[in-house]
Amino acid sequence: MRILLLGDASNYHNCLAKGLVNLGHDVVVASNGSTWMGTHRDIDLDRHIPGKVGGAILTARIKWLMMSGRFSGYDVVQIGTPFFVTQRPQRLKWIFDFIRRNNRLVLNSAYGAEPYWIDYCLDRGGMRYNEWRIGSGPGPLAVSSPELMTSWNTPEMRHYNDYVFSRFDGAVSALWEYNEEMLRHFPAEKVAYAGIPIDVDSLSLRPEIDSIPGKVRIFLGVHRDRMVEKGTDRMLAAVKKVVERYPDKCELTYVESVPYKDYVGMMRSSHIILDQLYSYTPATNAMLAMAQGIVAVTGAEPEFYDFIDEHDNRPIINAVPDDEALFRTFEDIVLHPERIPAQSRASRDFVATHNHLDVVSRRFLDFWAKGLSKTPFTNIC
DSSP: OEEEEEOOSTTHHHHHHHHHHHTTOEEEEEEOOTGGGOOOOSEEOOOOSOHHHHHHHHHHHHHHHHHTTTTSSOSEEEEESSOOSSSOHHHHHHHHHHHHHTSSEEEEEEOSOOHHHHHHHHOTTSOSBOSSEETTEEOHHHHHOHHHHHHHTSHHHHHHHHHHHTTOSOEEESSHHHHHHHTTTSOGGGEEEOOOOBOGGGOOOOTTTTSOOSSEEEEEEEOGGGHHHHTHHHHHHHHHHHHHHOTTTEEEEEEESOOHHHHHHHGGGOSEEEOOSSOSSOOHHHHHHHHTTOEEEEOOOHHHHHHTTOOSOOOOEEOOSOHHHHHHHHHHHHHOGGGHHHHHHHHHHHHHHHTBHHHHHHHHHHHHHHHTSSSOOOOOO
């Protein structure tokens, strides 16, 4: 098949492309390189200059790509959320319409924020906690950035989001949370869970994986602008207290906004990685670490394990949005280093089983095959 992966986040589409190419398909990735991460893409859609000038240059480049046929004639186009390039909704709509007219299947890669995601987070009938809501009260992102919620809910954003979703042929989700959200907007047969693709074979196990560490090395890498959203501000505060109490038993490495290639290498010497606080599911950062035998502290609620039908190997240390519980979680890790070797091996096995890029790629291919059959999906209008 000819496949266009449009947009990217945390190297999701780029890694998926490698898996699809391994299986014999022709794949093009068009993205902004996951912004500061600088991930690989075949077509660069980065907005290199801010403001109106940068927008005009990017628009001109996209028009040229359309005219040259780079966005036409694909069997499948996976679009990384409706906001797949940094443009205003009216320009995004024009680009989307061209993609819709000139390709076969056009589907949503559900892996990021958009207005429906905010709705799902705020719904008390959904998750118990997330970045926008904890229990019956507002979450940290809602408190710290009310203007962000407002920006997602303007009539312009809402209209565009409704428009695009009504014309998608379906959705493929990266996380359990996004799968639950998609099921609110598509019939079940038009939604598939694929998970996050990880190039496990390219990631070797960290050194001395079977040794009990004399001093537990903890790693936390963040994007400064997203600390409140991810909960890494609270994780950092809690782990600092543990390091201060047990300086002879643990140490912390903390980095900010490191490019993807450098970041993967920097985490390798660690035993433990801290990722997200408000998620039910481990995301890319945690998976990359686990593939190297690094134990992840992140979202890993029972709903996620049950959803992927994993009842035996549950190696992720679940993080919950409670400061005292976080401190006790980190303290327990530091006081019991003898658990780390077995948990490290189990972490690698988990990712190889559930998130190997070949496994995830085949899930996409199986779902696409249904849409490309003699009874194709019809747009939901």
